[in-house]
Amino acid sequence: MSARALVTLAVCLSLTKLQNTHGESIAFGKLAKQRNSYPGYPASRALNAIYSTTGSFTYLANPCWWEVDLRGYFDISNITLTAATNGWGTYMSNAYVEVIDKDVSLCSDAQVEWCGNVSSTVAAGEEFTFTCNATFPVRFVRVTRRSTSNTFLNIGHIDVQGVGATKRYRSYYTPTTGRKVTKPSMTTSAITAGECGILCHRNHSCIDFSYSKTASTESNCLLTYEVVPQYSVARNDWTMYTMDNCL
CATH class of the missing domain: 2.60.120.260 (Galactose-binding domain-like)
Known part of the structure; x- marks a missing residue:
């Protein structure tokens, strides 16, 4: 099994564990x-x-x-x-x-x-x-x-x-360049911002996410359920993506 497949499997297993919590x-x-x-x-x-x-x-x-x-x-x-x-x-x-x-x-x-x-x-x-x-x-x-x-x-x-629960697919997030969430609910890796967005979609507790091209490949995708000013910080190498509530 390729390294890429192992990473994908690990992410899927971690997301399944999150979604199997009862009550x-x-x-x-x-x-x-x-x-x-x-x-x-x-x-x-x-x-x-x-x-x-x-x-x-x-x-x-x-x-x-x-x-x-x-x-x-x-x-x-x-x-x-x-x-x-x-x-x-x-x-x-x-x-x-x-x-x-x-x-x-x-x-x-x-x-x-x-x-x-x-x-x-x-x-x-x-x-x-x-x-x-x-x-x-x-x-x-x-x-x-x-x-x-x-x-x-x-x-x-x-x-x-x-x-x-599985939420409806969201394909549009408003990007804010130069900001990074400070209290992620999950830290993971992604090759692109789009892939980070897909991981956010699959994780039921995720609403918004931050992505960096230059951060460590093990922690360049931050998923969060609370992006408000006091939980983000200015970082030139990051972009914060916020979901439109009405999509």
């Missing part, structure tokens, strides 16, 4: 946001159980919403919302959960699947688990609360369970 918690540490934030209670708090006493909290709005970008594509098995333990659970009542394949603020053709509805009465620390039956790979989870007037949305904690 993993896939939301922790991902990118959360909400319509607005009550001072001191940002959306990210709902993803960390250490803050479950109070969780995340929006300011007055109608509707209120909270959303997490999973920075990858997944088949969702279930989503569990836990009410805050300090009595703010009333501000989670009647909220409903949806899963979405694209950023609804940018894309007009996003697919949405309703997963379930929180009851009208919520006890402190009460859990609500919803099963989602989306027929498409999911990237976003959104919680929405509507009312007859402005209200709040509070989430003590949210846990999303799922496994990596």
Whole structure:
């Protein structure tokens, strides 16, 4: 077997290992946001159980919403919302959960699947688990609360369970020359930027990637699920490729 074939086999095996994970918690540490934030209670708090006493909290709005970008594509098995333990659970009542394949603020053709509805009465620390039956790979989870007037949305904690899914093929990434991701989720090798992009496509947790013609051939392709300014650095010999959310 040629050296090239051995490298290809090794990459395929490593990607298969990533995709065979079952029942993993896939939301922790991902990118959360909400319509607005009550001072001191940002959306990210709902993803960390250490803050479950109070969780995340929006300011007055109608509707209120909270959303997490999973920075990858997944088949969702279930989503569990836990009410805050300090009595703010009333501000989670009647909220409903949806899963979405694209950023609804940018894309007009996003697919949405309703997963379930929180009851009208919520006890402190009460859990609500919803099963989602989306027929498409999911990237976003959104919680929405509507009312007859402005209200709040509070989430003590949210846990999303799922496994990596095969995403639709993306052939276009926006290149940014002179930048390199600093927190790759996987470091590998590729002969061309196009091959690095194919590896990103095959890896369910990859959204964006960086490639260098001159870096070490063992580490010239960096795959990542979070390319935001604080996780990239100026490097003249690298190019960072960012996916268009609506492709």
